[in-house]
Amino acid sequence: MDQTYDVIIIGSGIGGLTAGNYLAQEGLSTLIIEQGPRPGGCATSFRRGGFSFDAGVHWIAQCGEGGVIHQILKELGLTGKIDFTRVTPPLVVVTSKGQYVIPEGKSVALAYLKDRFPSEREGIERFFGLQGRIAKDMVRLFEADPDAQEGMARIYFNATFPLRFPTMARYHRKRGAEVVDRLIRDPELRRILKIAAIFPRVSMVMLSWFWNIITSSDCYYPKGGIQRVSDVLAENFKALQGEILYSRRVAKILTERGGAKGVRLSDHTEIRGKVIISNADARQTFLELLESDGPSADSPFGRDPQIPSRYLDDLRRWRLSESFFYVYLGVDMTLRRGEGRAFPVIWYFPEKKDHGSWPDYIGIGIPSLHDEGVAPSGKHAVIIGAFADGISERWFSLGREGFEDEEYRKWKREIASSLVRMAGEVFPDLKSHIQVQEAASPLTFHRYTLNSMGASSGWSMDAEEQNKLSQRTPIRNLLLAGHWTFNPGGVPAAFMTGRRAAELTRQIL
Numbered sequence: 443m444d445q446t447y448d449v450i451i452i453g454s455g456i457g458g459l460t461a462g463n464y465l466a467q468e469g470l471s472t473l474i475i476e477q478g479p480r481p482g483g484c485a486t487s488f489r490r491g492g493f494s495f496d497a498g499v500h501w502i503a504q505c506g507e508g509g510v511i512h513q514i515l516k517e518l519g520l521t522g523k524i525d526f527t528r529v530t531p532p533l534v535v536v537t538s539k540g541q542y543v544i545p546e547g548k549s550v551a552l553a554y555l556k557d558r559f560p561s562e563r564e565g566i567e568r569f570f571g572l573q574g575r576i577a578k579d580m581v582r583l584f585e586a587d588p589d590a591q592e593g594m595a596r597i598y599f600n601a602t603f604p605l606r607f608p609t610m611a612r613y614h615r616k617r618g619a620e621v622v623d624r625l626i627r628d629p630e631l632r633r634i635l636k637i638a639a640i641f642p643r644v645s646m647v648m649l650s651w652f653w654n655i656i657t658s659s660d661c662y663y664p665k666g667g668i669q670r671v672s673d674v675l676a677e678n679f680k681a682l683q684g685e686i687l688y689s690r691r692v693a694k695i696l697t698e699r700g701g702a703k704g705v706r707l708s709d710h711t712e713i714r715g716k717v718i719i720s721n722a723d724a725r726q727t728f729l730e731l732l733e734s735d736g737p738s739a740d741s742p743f744g745r746d747p748q749i750p751s752r753y754l755d756d757l758r759r760w761r762l763s764e765s766f767f768y769v770y771l772g773v774d775m776t777l778r779r780g781e782g783r784a785f786p787v788i789w790y791f792p793e794k795k796d797h798g799s800w801p802d803y804i805g806i807g808i809p810s811l812h813d814e815g816v817a818p819s820g821k822h823a824v825i826i827g828a829f830a831d832g833i834s835e836r837w838f839s840l841g842r843e844g845f846e847d848e849e850y851r852k853w854k855r856e857i858a859s860s861l862v863r864m865a866g867e868v869f870p871d872l873k874s875h876i877q878v879q880e881a882a883s884p885l886t887f888h889r890y891t892l893n894s895m896g897a898s899s900g901w902s903m904d905a906e907e908q909n910k911l912s913q914r915t916p917i918r919n920l921l922l923a924g925h926w927t928f929n930p931g932g933v934p935a936a937f938m939t940g941r942r943a944a945e946l947t948r949q950i951l
């Protein structure tokens with residue numbers, strides 16, 4: 443290809459697609475290169491036997507009026523193209539002792555919890571009092587928009603942060619689970635308060651934010667499935683004259699005198715761009731795509747992209763977010779929303795003695811309860827998920843060979859059946875109604891997204907970690923978009939950083 447694009451975007455995750463939409467809207471010639479066969483990265487769905495399964499995402503925050511995704515879709519002229527339905531009730535917890543359906547609205551949720559756990563009334567009040575103060579600080583912080591501040595303004599902002607946002611500063615590095623354990627004695631209530639954040643080791647600030655999402659019912663599902671969001675963005679991008687190449691992998695980012703100047707694909711095609719935005723995995727971007735590829739005719743000493751060693755050390759050292767093991771089931775069961783245990787998203791804590799040490803809990807998503815279109819009439823799509831940290835390292839150490847390995851397939855089958863067994867404790871007839879079954883391990887998530895170790899949301903959200911990369915990089919004309927540049931990662935983060943990558947591009951061009 444002889445043409446030089448204004449912008450080349452590596453990856454069509456939500457971050458890459460959002461950046462592409464803003465840039466194409468401004469008339470910049472923009473090319474997205476995606477290694478997979480369809481847009482979306484983590485935000486994709488697949489079909490089996492008449493069922494549509496979301497590969498990962500269960501619900502998305504910030505899609506309602508006033509939410510950042512709502513705002514971005516409006517700016518792109520896409521409001522109304524995606525029909526978001528609210529996921530209600532937003533939090534359902536099932537244990538061997540009981541079932542807890544947390545109602546919408548903070549005061550109603552509080553009253554419900556105090557009613558179910560009368561001896562913990564004081565602890566509940568104190569937990570939600572603190573949660574409310576932190577959430578207020580967070581709203582003020584977003585209004586101050588520290589990410590947009592440059593140079594001296596940012597240094598000043600950081601120095602005065604503890605004075606302006608005292609509650610947040612105090613609880614930013616404190617684990618939410620520890621705060622819960624300090625305030626609450628009942629093990630059932632402890633589980634409920636902690637599971638709202640899904641990720642187990644988050645800070646009290648993050649846990650507070652998740653509770654804000656739950657109590658304000660800020661959880662949405664796009665009708666038609668998660669793929670709908672990615673498809674709408676990809677279609678609009680093409681309508682704006684943007685170009686997308688699917689099933690083409692970027693092998694190198696080409697640099698010259700400390701600046702990015704294009705990409706080379708795995709089939710050796712070279713394409714030039716004035717600005718390169720990487721929506722790909724952060725470690726891959728800097729440790730593989732920018733790695734010197736040795737001497738050549740036009741560069742006798744090999745390319746040296748000059749990335750500070752500290753930057754690379756951080757990338758190797760920072761913990762990744764957890765990956766998951768998922769089982770996708772198409773079942774011919776009668777389930778009615780709100781009846782028995784049939785809710786769109788359920789968290790189940792199995793008895794340890796029945797299942798060994800892994801996992802502590804599973805999530806069960808039944809999107810067909812709020813979107814009939816994802817399953818044939820009278821049937822349901824059931825997705826069971828569990829954090830996979832600690833159980834898949836061995837297979838990654840075998841590299842890609844793991845996929846062909848019969849032992850790997852056996853391991854995957856065994857884990858899938860144990861998760862189905864656990865879900866069968868919530869829905870006793872489940873197994874006998876299975877018509878379609880698929881499974882995804884962290885290796886599968888890695889294969890489809892190239893995210894390191896199948897990481898689900900960029901860097902770890904653990905209270906002690908919470909890292910993020912700047913969207914500007916040490917390489918001139920190379921920017922980043924996506925969940926590696928925001929903490930917590932997730933779909934809203936991908937949207938926001940995509941928009942910001944487009945703003946930064948405008949400053950360069």
Ligand SMILES: Cc1cc2nc3c(=O)[nH]c(=O)nc-3n(C[C@H](O)[C@H](O)[C@H](O)COP(=O)(O)OP(=O)(O)OC[C@H]3O[C@@H](n4cnc5c(N)ncnc54)[C@H](O)[C@@H]3O)c2cc1C
Nearest residue numbers: 453455456457477483484498500501692722924925932933
């Ligand atoms: C199992 C699971 C469950 C989740 N659940 C939720 C949820 O319920 N709610 C929520 O908000 N978030 C959820 N997330 C997180 C969320 O999906 C992601 O954080 C978000 O979609 C990431 O978007 P992104 O744009 O940063 O990048 P990604 O989605 O990672 O996309 C990156 C893209 O780049 C492509 N790519 C990579 N390398 C190359 C290359 N060399 N050449 C060409 N293309 C390349 C990949 O194929 C991919 O399409 C979940 C994630 C997973 C995995």
